[in-house]
Structure formats: structure tokens, C-alpha cells
Amino acid sequence: MVRKLIFSIFRYNPADPSSRPQTKKYKLEETENLNLFVALNKIREEQDPSLQFDFCCRAGICGACAMVINGRPGLACHTKAKDLPADISLMPLPGFKLVGDLSVDTGTWFRSMNEKVESWVHTDKKFDPQAEEERMGNDVAEKIYELERCIECGCCVSACATAQMRDDFLGAVALNRIARFIIDPRDKRQEKEYFEVVGTDQGIFGCMGLLGCEDVCPKHLPLQDQLAFVRRRMGIHALKRILPWKN
Amino acid sequence: MQIIYSDLLCIGSGLAGERVAIEAAQAGFDAVCLSLVPPRRSHSSAAQGGMQAALGNCIKGEGDCPDVHFLDTVKGSDWGCDQEVARMFADNAPVAIRQMAYWGVPWNTVVPGQSCYYKGGEKLEKEEKADCKGLITARDFGGTAKWRACYCSDGTGHAMLYALDNVAVQSGVKVHDRTEAISLIHDNEKCMGAVVRCLKTGELRAYLAKATLIATGGFGRIYRASTNAIINEGGGLVIALDTGVVPLGNMEAVQFHPTGIVPTDILVTEGCRGDGGTLLDVNQERFMHVYEPEKAELASRDVVSRRMTEHIRKDLGVKSPYGDHLWMDIRHLGEKHITTKLREVYEICKNFLGIDPIHELIPVRPTQHYSMGGVRTNKDGAAYGLKGLFSAGEAACWDMHGFNRLGGNSLAETVVAGMIVGEKIVEFLKENETGFDTGVVGSGLKKQQERIEKLISGEGKEEVYAVRDAMQDVLMDYVGIFRNEQDLSLAVDKLKEIHERANNIKLKSNGLGANPEMAMALRLPGMVRLALCVAYGALERKESRGSHAREDYPERNDRDWLVRTLAYWKEGSELPELKYEPATTIVEIPPGDRGYGGGKIISAETKEA
Numbered sequence: 001m002v003r004k005l006i007f008s009i010f011r012y013n014p015a016d017p018s019s020r021p022q023t024k025k026y027k028l029e030e031t032e033n034l035n036l037f038v039a040l041n042k043i044r045e046e047q048d049p050s051l052q053f054d055f056c057c058r059a060g061i062c063g064a065c066a067m068v069i070n071g072r073p074g075l076a077c078h079t080k081a082k083d084l085p086a087d088i089s090l091m092p093l094p095g096f097k098l099v100g101d102l103s104v105d106t107g108t109w110f111r112s113m114n115e116k117v118e119s120w121v122h123t124d125k126k127f128d129p130q131a132e133e134e135r136m137g138n139d140v141a142e143k144i145y146e147l148e149r150c151i152e153c154g155c156c157v158s159a160c161a162t163a164q165m166r167d168d169f170l171g172a173v174a175l176n177r178i179a180r181f182i183i184d185p186r187d188k189r190q191e192k193e194y195f196e197v198v199g200t201d202q203g204i205f206g207c208m209g210l211l212g213c214e215d216v217c218p219k220h221l222p223l224q225d226q227l228a229f230v231r232r233r234m235g236i237h238a239l240k241r242i243l244p245w246k247n
Numbered sequence: 248m249q250i251i252y253s254d255l256l257c258i259g260s261g262l263a264g265e266r267v268a269i270e271a272a273q274a275g276f277d278a279v280c281l282s283l284v285p286p287r288r289s290h291s292s293a294a295q296g297g298m299q300a301a302l303g304n305c306i307k308g309e310g311d312c313p314d315v316h317f318l319d320t321v322k323g324s325d326w327g328c329d330q331e332v333a334r335m336f337a338d339n340a341p342v343a344i345r346q347m348a349y350w351g352v353p354w355n356t357v358v359p360g361q362s363c364y365y366k367g368g369e370k371l372e373k374e375e376k377a378d379c380k381g382l383i384t385a386r387d388f389g390g391t392a393k394w395r396a397c398y399c400s401d402g403t404g405h406a407m408l409y410a411l412d413n414v415a416v417q418s419g420v421k422v423h424d425r426t427e428a429i430s431l432i433h434d435n436e437k438c439m440g441a442v443v444r445c446l447k448t449g450e451l452r453a454y455l456a457k458a459t460l461i462a463t464g465g466f467g468r469i470y471r472a473s474t475n476a477i478i479n480e481g482g483g484l485v486i487a488l489d490t491g492v493v494p495l496g497n498m499e500a501v502q503f504h505p506t507g508i509v510p511t512d513i514l515v516t517e518g519c520r521g522d523g524g525t526l527l528d529v530n531q532e533r534f535m536h537v538y539e540p541e542k543a544e545l546a547s548r549d550v551v552s553r554r555m556t557e558h559i560r561k562d563l564g565v566k567s568p569y570g571d572h573l574w575m576d577i578r579h580l581g582e583k584h585i586t587t588k589l590r591e592v593y594e595i596c597k598n599f600l601g602i603d604p605i606h607e608l609i610p611v612r613p614t615q616h617y618s619m620g621g622v623r624t625n626k627d628g629a630a631y632g633l634k635g636l637f638s639a640g641e642a643a644c645w646d647m648h649g650f651n652r653l654g655g656n657s658l659a660e661t662v663v664a665g666m667i668v669g670e671k672i673v674e675f676l677k678e679n680e681t682g683f684d685t686g687v688v689g690s691g692l693k694k695q696q697e698r699i700e701k702l703i704s705g706e707g708k709e710e711v712y713a714v715r716d717a718m719q720d721v722l723m724d725y726v727g728i729f730r731n732e733q734d735l736s737l738a739v740d741k742l743k744e745i746h747e748r749a750n751n752i753k754l755k756s757n758g759l760g761a762n763p764e765m766a767m768a769l770r771l772p773g774m775v776r777l778a779l780c781v782a783y784g785a786l787e788r789k790e791s792r793g794s795h796a797r798e799d800y801p802e803r804n805d806r807d808w809l810v811r812t813l814a815y816w817k818e819g820s821e822l823p824e825l826k827y828e829p830a831t832t833i834v835e836i837p838p839g840d841r842g843y844g845g846g847k848i849i850s851a852e853t854k855e856a
Contacts, residue, residue: 015449015760032568033510035599045712049764050756054284057476059513060598061405061591062288078598099425099447100761107285107424111416120413121351133345135381136356142587144353145399148406152287186351 003030005081007043008089013050013100023089024048036076036090037065040102052101060218063153066093067102073155075218093158106154110173117174117197121181122189140185147180147226149219156223159212168202172213172223175204179226182233191237199234207231248692249452253279253421254676256440256456258428258483261289262408262658263640264462265415266665267672271458272418274673279454281443282424283478286412290464290476291661294404295591296518297386297396298347298662299655300340304357304382306375307364307394313337315392318836320656323390323547324649325793325803326838327500327619327811330831332626333647336656336663343662344383344397351410354383355398355588365523365579367536367543386588387521388654390547390843394521396655401516401591404658411662425761426452429769431459431486431636432691438636439683441486442695444769449760451695453688457681458672461487461630461638465618469778471719473615474507474514483642485773487622488780492632494813494826496623496644498777499784502652502794503728505551507614509572511599514616515592515609517654520544522588524577526555527608528563531574539843546843549651549794552613553844556728559612567610574608581605613728617641617657619648619794620781623813628668631813635681637672639664646811649830650793699758702768707753711768714748718775721745726782731798735786742782743821746775780814780823787825788812791846804849805838 005028012021026043037058044051056064058077065076068091070084081088096104113119156172163169178198181187198204207227214223255271257264260282268278282289303311317337321328348354359377363370366387375384388396399406415422428441432453440455466481467473487493505526506515520526525533526544536543538554546554555573558564564571577585577592582605585593589604596604622638623631624645630636639645640661647660701707725738749772758765790804791797809830814823838851 013760013762016757044763048756049711049754050762052761052763056284056288056478057290057293058511059293059595061293061402062284062290062476064284064288080601103761105425105447107422110285110287111422114413114416118417120417121349125349127346127349129342129346131345133348133354133383136348136353137381138356138358138384141353141356141399145402145406148353148399148409149402151292151405152285184351184353186349 003086005030005039006087007039008087009051009102010091011101012098013052014098015100030081034081036069036079036081039081040076052099052103054103061151063151066153066155067091068093068158073158073216075153078218093154095157095163096154106152109154110152113170113174116170117177119177121184121186123186124188134186136185140183144180144184147176147221150176150221151219153218155216155218156213159216161210161212162206162208166206169206170198170203172227174198175207175230176221176223176226179230191233195234195237198230199238204231204234251279251452251454253277253454253456255279255458255460255672256454257281257460257462258441259462259464259642260286260422260424261291261462261464261640262411262661263665264460265411265420266662267460267462267639267669268420269411269414269418270666270669271673271676272420276673276676278420280420280422281426281428281454282422283427283446285424286415286422287408289408290479291408292405293476293514294658295401295514296516296521297388297398297403297655298344298407298658299388299391299395299653300344300397300659301337301395302341302344302383302385302397303393304379305384305394306373307387308385311393311395313341316340316395319391320647320653321836322841323651323653325651325841326805326809327497327649327792327830329626329646330835331833332645334835335626335667336647336660339663339667340659343659343666347407347410347662348383350414352406353399355400356381357384368523368525368533368579386518387545388517389520389545389551390653396518396521398518400587401518401589407658407662427482427766428486429695430691431490432688433490433633434684434687435492437634437681439681439687442691446761446766449762449765451692453692455683455688457679458635458637458675460672461622461636461642462640463642465641466774466777467615467618469718469774470615470722472507472512472723474504474512475616480770480774481777482770482773484621484777487630487636487638488776488814488816489773490633491815491817493630493636494623494632494815495780496620496646496811496813497650498620498780498814499788499795499812500619500650500793501615501781502548502617502619503552503613504548504616505555505613506575506611507616508595508600509567509610509612510569512614513595513599515575515595515611516589519575519577519589519592522580522584524575524580527574527576528558529565530563534558534563542843547651548654550844552728553796555613565610572610572612575611576608577604578606617652619650619652620644627671628664629671637668639668650795698769699765702752702754702765703758705753707751709748709752710755711752711764711771714745714752715767715771717745717748718742718778722778722781726785729796729798730785732786735782738782739779739786742775742779746772746779746821749775776816783822784812784814784825802847802849805851806849806853809838809851
């Protein structure tokens with residue numbers, strides 16, 4: 001039997017003086033292989049053309065369509081209706097500024113995060129266009145790529161209790177990024193410099209270890225391992241600072 | 248009205264746009280990038296399999312060099328490319344890829360020793376050399392003589408985009424994301440910037456700059472079924488075309504990728520076939536080697552897509568509720584290979600098809616994928632027609648791809664063109680000053696403001712999504728892989744009518760703020776003009792070359808059609824005006840046989856019949 005789905009969707013358009021935050025219901029018949037990308041576009045095109053939401057690649061690669069789906073942050077594009085009950089609630093990701101309805105401003109947040117953690121290779125070397133590339137073991141490259149697979153969707157931030165309590169918490173995404181540079185031999189930063197970036201309550205020591213981040217990460221990044229890795233490195237560095245003869 | 252000044256305005260913040268912006272920022276200029284989405288969500292991130300650069304590090308790439316890469320590119324283009332540009336490209340690709348490594352891309356590297364690989368379903372052995380250990384390795388891709396597609400698993404574009412955006416942040420490139428340029432500000436001689444709509448608030452702004460770059464990627468979304476991200480609607484091409492003085496080159500050259508999945512049209516990388524995956528028909532039998540004895544599954548994309556369509560037309564496709572398709576088989580590559588080297592493919596199959604490619608076949612068919620055409624530029628990336636306007640990447644017709652792009656050459660183009668055009672823009676910024684005519688800026692803003700008001704409270708009758716569907720139907724039905732006069736004439740007639748409808752839209756919603764219906768209504772008339780450039784250009788080009796396959800003119804005609812189409816659009820017209828220029832002024836390799844595809848050629852020496 002074809003299910004009748006009922007979508008309860010958060011609606012608010014800050015640019016419309018008559019708009020008030022509310023949940024609106026939309027009915028949709030379930031079709032074969034229906035996912036939330038198709039469903040939301042159907043609702044927009046057939047029922048309410050003002051409905052705001054974000055999709056881009058619609059293939060689980062770009063991270064644009066993160067939202068809270070029945071209470072859990074996830075990518076809408078790869079969420080199938082058949083895996084959900086007939087009542088589906090959709091809310092915008094918390095922790096990011098609302099643009100309208102299900103659309104949030106992740107760009108500003110992530111740019112600021114990338115600036116704070118100085119998310120680039122720090123090196124004194126100049127690029128020499130004539131020279132062969134610097135050699136790297138394939139196993140090292142694959143380890144870096146494993147962490148590089150983050151798509152900055154924001155799910156880990158929205159599922160993080162610390163991030164919900166303090167705006168300045170960097171979140172698992174930033175700590176994973178730091179871990180990525182720690183294992184990259186091209187990045188010449190020393191422990192001390194990483195410590196300055198993440199050795200604080202805004203960084204690794206703010207993490208309460210609840211690991212909502214790992215639970216919701218749509219790319220299944222090993223965030224728990226990375227948090228432990230960064231915490232251990234930064235913890236040892238903090239101890240060394242207290243015990244000067246250890247330096 | 249807010250006015251924002253900069254030295255360089257990059258419209259588009261994918262790999263090409265950001266690479267150019269970095270060049271300018273590192274030379275001390277103020278660079279602002281506009282982007283429909285946060286820059287790391289740009290469609291560059293979806294490029295999976297690899298970037299072509301003739302490093303020749305891996306054993307199956309031994310002896311590779313820019314000359315071979317150049318030859319492959321020219322053959323791939325079916326001699327439609329500008330050979331001077333293709334040469335610059337091939338020569339600079341090794342530099343660009345090493346720079347990406349320097350900037351942090353974790354390229355897969357050579358592991359010395361014995362390993363096995365697959366070709367046409369057959370298991371073969373190779374031995375990598377010890378002295379190449381740790382250098383960037385490569386995989387096989389279609390239409391190439393050597394293994395040349397350098398990769399990071401199958402998230403190559405993602406890794407490159409993240410590395411490049413890191414450098415953009417480091418270099419102080421400003422990115423204004425969720426903004427859309429909806430017209431260029433110009434006086435028919437020079438470009439002064441763009442009128443831009445903020446997609447967070449709906450407000451209009453003017454961005455004024457000494458130099459403006461269009462790097463908005465392709466326009467695949469004029470088709471219903473496309474591997475492109477939904478943002479690839481050709482906005483940058485539209486604003487260039489709408490100036491009336493900037494032409495779009497070779498718009499009829501549209502690439503169909505052999506392996507879009509069915510349904511949903513998401514791409515699975517050419518790396519699947521490069522790594523030894525095979526195409527199977529309804530009887531689960533290989534067929535490509537029958538059509539293409541030498542290259543088999545690894546002929547160029549235009550050829551494989553045509554052969555697949557031919558095979559489906561022989562009723563050897565697999566029936567499905569979504570139409571006929573074929574199978575891709577990567578099962579023999581094994582679990583380890585699939586979950587490491589083809590990881591995105593694995594996830595896409597699991598998440599979007601609910602199948603496990605380690606044990607099951609993947610349903611695929613040719614799907615719109617890439618736009619060889621775009622804003623016509625010279626070899627420096629400077630657009631024809633307006634001083635101070637540049638273009639790079641898929642949005643541009645620079646033109647190294649001619650009538651068919653080789654897999655892995657688009658990622659390479661973004662960073663190679665970004666580097667070369669970036670240097671030229673820096674020269675331009677150093678040598679030129681400009682003035683901004685407030686009258687031109689004001690009237691440009693006013694015109695767009697009036698369009699917006701008319702959509703909210705005008706007399707329009709049409710609904711935006713119905714008109715968009717009508718346009719997509721026409722392209723899907725009549726402007727596909729195989730083309731003919733009857734279909735194309737019909738397409739042009741229908742699109743003319745749809746263009747009128749697109750100019751007669753009224754919103755159903757109130758249009759306030761970041762209203763998505765407004766955004767689509769503002770884009771749509773321009774998208775229909777792009778569709779007309781494709782269909783009309785295809786109708787007029789009476790030959791078959793690369794991806795442009797005419798059933799009624801099956802020969803490649805070097806006597807009459809070794810030319811590039813230039814489409815201009817005069818305001819108020821119902822069709823583009825087509826002009827032509829020689830495909831290339833420098834000829835290193837005279838037109839010849841590609842070695843695959845089996846097409847007939849009318850050579851330039853042939854006398855007119």
C-alpha cells in the first residue's frame with residue numbers, strides 16, 4: 001500500500017515582516033525510491049514555492065543539505081523515505097544562523113573555523129615549478145585522505161552538546177582538521193603551535209566526550225579516534241609546559 | 248544600494264575561480280569571489296576519478312610526456328580544439344599538479360613492487376619501479392595512450408577544492424557566498440563588474456572591479472537528467488551572452504558521460520572503467536570490445552556513450568521503470584579496491600541505489616555531464632568583446648576540449664587555466680586603471696530591480712516550474728546524443744515559444760527575501776537562451792564531430808566545418824546570431840583519424856561535391 005507521508009517542516013522567513021516561526025504540515029504520497037531531495041522539491045514545486053532549503057550535488061558529496069530529520073542531523077539527499085516513519089519532521093540545523101525555513105548559513109561559520117585553525121599547510125619552502133614533487137608514502141597519503149573526506153556539512157556541530165552551549169567551541173570538524181595537519185609531513189607546525197589553536201576550552205579541552213559527532217557524521221569519519229588523538233597530543237604538551245625539565 | 252569595490256571580481260568559487268583569485272591575491276590585489284554556495288560545496292568537489300597530468304611516474308605511464316598528453320587531447324577533441332591552447336595546457340599540467348601537492352593535496356603515490364590490475368575483465372600483472380616510490384601515481388582513463396589520471400581515491404576534486412580553498416583563506420581571498428550575479432555592468436566596450444542578488448536576503452548589490460572573471464562551471468541543468476549539481480544552470484554564461492557583444496563558443500558541444508546511475512543520474516567515475524570495470528548488456532555480456540576492438544570500454548566518452556546508445560537501440564539494454572539501461576560491473580575488482588580506491592562509488596551505490604557493487608551490477612546509462620562550450624576567450628582567458636572580462640574553467644570556451652573532453656582533463660583545466668589566466672589577469676591589473684560610470688551602474692541595477700518587481704506584481708501568466716519542465720523536455724527529447732534536422736528544427740521552434748513563456752512568468756509566492764521561486768524565475772529566461780544556443784548551433788552544424796553526432800550528416804567534415812561556432816544574442820532577438828571562426832590558427836597535428844569511434848571523415852583536401 002502506498003503510504004501517505006506527512007512532513008512537518010519548520011517555516012520562518014526573516015525577510016517577511018508577516019512571517020512567524022512555525023511548523024507547517026505538507027502531505028505527499030510516497031513513490032518508489034523517494035528520498036528527501038525529491039520529496040522537498042516536489043513540495044516546493046507543487047505545494048509551496050516559497051519553501052527554502054539547500055541542495056547542491058544531491059549525491060552526498062558536497063554537504064549542503066544537512067538538516068535535522070526526525071530529531072537527528074543528517075544529509076537530506078541520501079535519506080530515503082522508506083527508512084523513515086510516515087510522520088517526518090524537518091528542522092534547520094541548530095548552531096548556524098538561519099537564512100530561512102530549512103536553510104542555514106554554514107559558509108560564514110566554516111570560513112571562520114578555517115581561519116581560526118589556520119587550515120592550510122604551514123611551510124617555509126617555496127614552490128619550485130621546475131622541481132619534482134616532494135615524495136610521500138602512499139600509506140601516509142591515504143591516512144590524510146581519510147580525514148580529508150570531511151564535507152563540512154555541520155552535522156557534527158549541531159549534534160555536539162558543547163557547541164550548543166558555547167558559540168566559540170570549534171567542534172569536531174575543526175579538531176579533525178587539526179589531526180589531518182598533524183599527520184601531514186608537509187605541515188611544519190610544532191606541537192606548541194597546534195596547542196595555541198586547540199589547547200583550550202574552545203578546542204579539545206571543551207569536548208565532553210559525548211561523541212554525538214561520530215554518531216551523525218554522514219561520511220563516517222573516525223572522529224572519536226581523532227578527538228582522542230588530539231587530546232592525547234595536547235595533553236602531553238600541556239604537561240610538558242608544567243614540567244619544564246621535560247622539554 | 249550597496250556598492251562593493253575590488254580589483255578582481257571572480258564570479259564562481261570552484262577550482263578555476265579560486266585558483267585565479269589566489270594568483271591575484273598573492274600578487275597583492277584585492278580579490279572577491281562570488282559563489283551560489285559556500286565555496287567548498289562547488290561542483291568541482293564532485294569530480295571523482297582524477298586529474299590528467301603527464302608525470303609518467305607509474306609503470307603504465309612510463310614514457311608519458313606533455314607531447315603525448317597534447318596528442319590525446321587533440322584526438323579527444325576530434326580536432327575541434329585550439330591547438331595552441333591544448334599545447335599550453337599539456338605543458339603546464341605537471342606544474343599545476345605539483346603545485347596542488349605543495350598546497351596539500353594527498354595524491355596517491357607509487358608503491359614499488361608487483362601488483363595486479365584488470366583490463367577488459369582480465370587480470371594482469373605489473374611491477375612498479377623502486378626509484379619512483381612516493382611520486383604521484385596515476386590510473387587509466389578513456390581516450391589516453393598512458394595511465395595519466397592522478398587521483399586521491401575517487402574524491403580527487405574534493406581533495407583539490409579543499410586544498411585550494413585553504414590557500415584562498417590563507418591568501419585573504421574574500422568569498423561572498425550565497426550570491427548570484429544576474430547581469431554584467433558594461434558599456435559595450437569594457438566590463439565594470441556585476442549586478443548581484445544576495446541569496447540570503449534577496450537584496451541587490453553592485454560589485455565593481457577592474458577585472459571580472461566568469462568561472463561558474465557548466466550549464467548541465469538545462470537538461471532534466473544531468474550528472475551536474477543543481478547549481479549548474481549556466482548563470483555566468485547567461486550574463487555574458489546577455490551583453491550582446493560577448494559570444495559563447497561551441498554551445499552545441501555537450502558531453503554525455505557513459506556512466507550516470509539509473510535512476511537519479513548521479514555520476515560514477517570513469518575510474519571504474521579505468522581500473523578495469525566492464526560494461527555489460529541485458530545478457531550480462533561485454534559488448535564494447537565488439538564495437539571498439541582496440542580501446543573497448545576506454546574509448547573517449549562521446550564514443551562509448553554512442554556505442555551504448557546503439558547497443559540499447561538493438562534492444563540489448565536492460566528494461567527498467569526508468570527506461571533502458573546497461574550494467575557496469577566492478578565486482579571482480581574486489582572489496583579492498585572498491586572500498587578504498589572507489590569509495591565514493593561504493594557509497595553512492597549503497598546510499599542512492601541500495602545495491603552493493605562488490606556483489607551486484609550497477610545500472611548505468613549515458614547522461615548529460617559536461618559543457619565543452621562556454622564564454623569564448625583568447626588564449627589568455629580574455630573574453631571576446633569586452634575589455635576587463637575573463638573566463639576560466641568549464642564556463643569558458645578557452646578551447647582545449649573542442650567537441651569532446653577527455654576524462655580527467657577538466658580538473659586539470661581548472662587549475663592550469665586558473666594559473667595561466669590568473670597570471671594574465673595580474674598583468675592586466677598592473678597595467679590598467681578604469682573608471683566606473685555611475686550612469687551605467689545605476690541603469691544596470693534599475694533594470695534588474697524592475698525585473699524583480701515585474702515578477703512579483705506584473706501581468707505574467709506563466710508558472711516558473713512548468714516553463715522549466717517544458718525546456719528540459721525539449722532538450723531531453725530532441726537535443727541528445729544522436730541528433731537530426733527534424734528533431735533539432737522542432738527543438739528550436741519549441742524553445743522559441745518557451746523563451747516567450749519564460750519572459751511572461753509571475754510568481755505564486757511573495758518573492759520576499761531569499762525566495763527560491765524568485766531565483767529560478769530570474770534565471771530561467773537566460774537558461775532558455777542557452778538551450779537555444781545549443782539547439783540552434785546543433786541544427787546549423789551539418790557534420791558529426793566529437794559529441795555532436797548528426798544521423799543525417801555522419802561524417803566529420805574538415806572541409807567545411809573545421810570551425811568554432813560563436814553565438815551572439817542581441818537584446819530582443821528570438822534566436823542567437825551564429826558566426827564562425829577557424830577551430831585553430833596553429834596546427835601542430837593536422838586533422839586525422841582518432842583511432843576509435845569509427846567515424847568517416849571528409850578531409851579538407853576533398854573538393855566540394
